[in-house]
Amino acid sequence: MTSCSDIPLTDCHVHIHSVEAVGRLGALMERCGVAAVNVAALPKFSFVENAFGILAKALYPGRVYYFGALDYSEPGALAGKVDFAKQAERLLALGADGLKMLEGKPDLRKQTGIALNSPFYDSFYSYLQANGIPLLFHVADPVTFWDPEKVSDKVRELGWFWGDGEHLSKDALHAEVDGLLKKFPNLQIIFSHFYFQSTDIEKAAAILDAHPNVNYDITPGVHFSHFAKALKPWAAFFATYSDRIFFGSDNSPGDEERLERCRKKVNETIRPFLEDAETGFGLERDALERIYGGNFKRLAGERPKKLRLDLAVDACAQFMERADGKAELANDLEAIVRIVQKLTAR
Numbered sequence: 265m266t267s268c269s270d271i272p273l274t275d276c277h278v279h280i281h282s283v284e285a286v287g288r289l290g291a292l293m294e295r296c297g298v299a300a301v302n303v304a305a306l307p308k309f310s311f312v313e314n315a316f317g318i319l320a321k322a323l324y325p326g327r328v329y330y331f332g333a334l335d336y337s338e339p340g341a342l343a344g345k346v347d348f349a350k351q352a353e354r355l356l357a358l359g360a361d362g363l364k365m366l367e368g369k370p371d372l373r374k375q376t377g378i379a380l381n382s383p384f385y386d387s388f389y390s391y392l393q394a395n396g397i398p399l400l401f402h403v404a405d406p407v408t409f410w411d412p413e414k415v416s417d418k419v420r421e422l423g424w425f426w427g428d429g430e431h432l433s434k435d436a437l438h439a440e441v442d443g444l445l446k447k448f449p450n451l452q453i454i455f456s457h458f459y460f461q462s463t464d465i466e467k468a469a470a471i472l473d474a475h476p477n478v479n480y481d482i483t484p485g486v487h488f489s490h491f492a493k494a495l496k497p498w499a500a501f502f503a504t505y506s507d508r509i510f511f512g513s514d515n516s517p518g519d520e521e522r523l524e525r526c527r528k529k530v531n532e533t534i535r536p537f538l539e540d541a542e543t544g545f546g547l548e549r550d551a552l553e554r555i556y557g558g559n560f561k562r563l564a565g566e567r568p569k570k571l572r573l574d575l576a577v578d579a580c581a582q583f584m585e586r587a588d589g590k591a592e593l594a595n596d597l598e599a600i601v602r603i604v605q606k607l608t609a610r
């Protein structure tokens with residue numbers, strides 16, 4: 265294990281949900297022994313998570329990548345009247361390193377009402393594909409989330425039970441993705457949480473074989489428990505596809521207790537699983553180097569893009585105008601006002 269501790273880690277899947285949390289990001293990186301992070305913004309029908317990513321870039325230059333989220337608060341967005349390619353272009357111009365979509369999670373998919381392969385998104389995917397921009401994409405969830413017998417109480421409490429007839433099935437979501445991959449075969453996609461394919465190793469491999477630009481991140485969910493049940497085959501899978509697998513944690517900065525949970529996830533769960541030959545995969549150093557950051561840098565750049573402060577402040581100001589007087593956006597507006605103050609005071 266110790267022979268790999270010097271490999272620099274890039275965590276491709278970190279979230280920030282408040283202005284305060286941005287200030288704790290440095291502590292998170294230090295605690296987890298992570299050299300760089302990718303802040304994955306979530307849509308939230310707002311610009312606010314983009315602003316957290318922007319502020320994170322400003323506070324920790326050179327260490328923070330940020331994948332932007334589409335903003336459905338723009339009038340007409342849900343009716344196909346907004347050109348999402350334009351939104352992406354603006355985010356990339358201000359310094360985003362890629363895009364993040366959570367739109368394939370069943371609740372959000374229901375909320376937008378937009379199929380993942382809808383023509384509404386065509387110009388957006390096309391723009392990403394043409395410019396080699398990576399997309400971190402959450403599609404579906406573990407299969408137990410649809411199963412009334414097997415879903416856990418915790419998942420029900422989170423409101424993530426999808427077997428109520430109100431949400432698309434896992435197969436239906438995957439079928440939408442198949443449609444989009446057919447239209448945009450060169451789109452660089454990292455599917456979060458192993459694309460929830462850890463129950464079927466053959467299928468997991470077939471997807472990667474059929475789609476050379478599709479990748480998986482290993483951000484925890486349930487898959488480590490599935491890997492543990494078939495260690496040897498999965499170890500071979502990881503060795504074979506080590507150029508298609510990305511290290512991620514879903515960590516988000518917070519108080520001391522949270523930081524400690526994050527440290528444990530990285531250093532006591534994920535890393536030993538990949539590195540330890542006795543209890544996990546015991547992957548070779550060069551495979552680990554790819555998974556721990558090489559693959560991500562190949563797609564997102566050797567270093568994070570520089571923030572264009574003027575464009576970032578402009579984008580925040582546009583949202584502020586749109587949010588003005590809207591009760592449902594009041595908290596986000598307040599957060600963005602504080603962020604702009606911090607950005608311009610520097």
Ligand SMILES: [Zn+2]
Nearest residue numbers: 277279456514
């Ligand atoms: Zn996540």
